[in-house]
Amino acid sequence: MNVQLGAAHALAPSVGAPDLSKPDTQVGKLAVRGVNFWYGSKQALYDISLTVAERSVTAFIGPSGCGKSTLLRLLNRMNDLIEGTRLTGQVLLGGEDIYGSRQDVVNLRRRVGMVFQKSNPFPKSIYENVAYGPRVAGERNRARLDELVTRCLKQAALWAEVKDRLGASALELSGGQQQRLCIARALATDPEVLLMDEPASALDPKSTQAIEDLIGELKRQYTIVIVTHNMQQAARVSDQTAFFFEGRVVEVGATEQVFRRPREKQTEDYITGRFG
Numbered sequence: 393m394n395v396q397l398g399a400a401h402a403l404a405p406s407v408g409a410p411d412l413s414k415p416d417t418q419v420g421k422l423a424v425r426g427v428n429f430w431y432g433s434k435q436a437l438y439d440i441s442l443t444v445a446e447r448s449v450t451a452f453i454g455p456s457g458c459g460k461s462t463l464l465r466l467l468n469r470m471n472d473l474i475e476g477t478r479l480t481g482q483v484l485l486g487g488e489d490i491y492g493s494r495q496d497v498v499n500l501r502r503r504v505g506m507v508f509q510k511s512n513p514f515p516k517s518i519y520e521n522v523a524y525g526p527r528v529a530g531e532r533n534r535a536r537l538d539e540l541v542t543r544c545l546k547q548a549a550l551w552a553e554v555k556d557r558l559g560a561s562a563l564e565l566s567g568g569q570q571q572r573l574c575i576a577r578a579l580a581t582d583p584e585v586l587l588m589d590e591p592a593s594a595l596d597p598k599s600t601q602a603i604e605d606l607i608g609e610l611k612r613q614y615t616i617v618i619v620t621h622n623m624q625q626a627a628r629v630s631d632q633t634a635f636f637f638e639g640r641v642v643e644v645g646a647t648e649q650v651f652r653r654p655r656e657k658q659t660e661d662y663i664t665g666r667f668g
């Protein structure tokens with residue numbers, strides 16, 4: 393195998409990291425059970441099952457069009473917004489079926505936040521971007537909002553760069569800063585899970601590093617699922633990796649195992665660059 397894993401310590405298990413040697417036997421924060429998914433008549437996902445441990449990072453990898461983003465969007469029902477889609481199977485959050493009839497979708501998306509590939513701050517001030525979610529949820533107390541905005545900007549490692557210009561437009565920030573602002577905005581609704589769809593693919597190496605460092609910090613408190621095309625990034629930031637191919641999960645396991653000792657030949661071919 394010739395895959396570059398970056399820093400030598402990249403795959404060392406972190407202190408207190410969950411034991412992912414048997415991910416499918418865990419209850420998990422999130423559990424996907426026998427999921428099939430269709431866009432109209434086109435089936436995009438086939439019999440997907442995987443478990444995401446609390447306070448861990450799971451990476452979805454695989455070639456373009458294999459269903460990574462589709463599964464990610466199913467985890468907070470973003471695909472509900474697309475007409476003509478159909479799902480069978482279950483997605484459990486803390487043991488509760490998020491597609492169950494009693495599920496409040498607005499509350500679900502508060503609990504499961506999302507950060508997209510292209511940063512998409514609102515054309516408002518830095519402060520208002522972070523305060524937006526809590527305001528919509530009814531928070532009017534200025535002192536509490538100030539405190540929340542400060543905390544989330546600190547958590548997103550942006551505070552030092554913006555603390556003197558909270559009233560400036562978010563659109564004046566660099567791409568990397570905008571992406572961290574979007575992470576701060578996602579944190580402001582107090583989520584349990586953060587979904588990230590290629591959060592660093594549009595960023596330069598320094599900003600990418602900042603996002604990767606941030607993911608390492610955030611997993612102390614949040615459960616994170618990230619889609620990435622960058623296998624070295626998956627190896628660096630994740631505890632668990634799922635390799636997708638043509639709508640199926642070919643292999644899921646502890647990142648170190650998937651990269652160093654893949655069980656499936658398809659996984660090995662992909663991570664060694666033989667296809668995709």
Ligand SMILES: Nc1ncnc2c1ncn2[C@@H]1O[C@H](COP(=O)(O)OP(=O)(O)OP(=O)(O)O)[C@@H](O)[C@H]1O
Pocket residue numbers: 431434436454455456457458459460461462463474
């Ligand atoms: N809104 C949609 N309507 C119809 N088909 C879709 C839609 N979104 C995705 N698909 C199809 O579903 C399949 C899986 O797409 P998806 O975007 O999940 O793949 P991906 O692995 O995330 O790809 P990429 O790495 O290129 O982002 C593809 O065949 C794609 O064309």
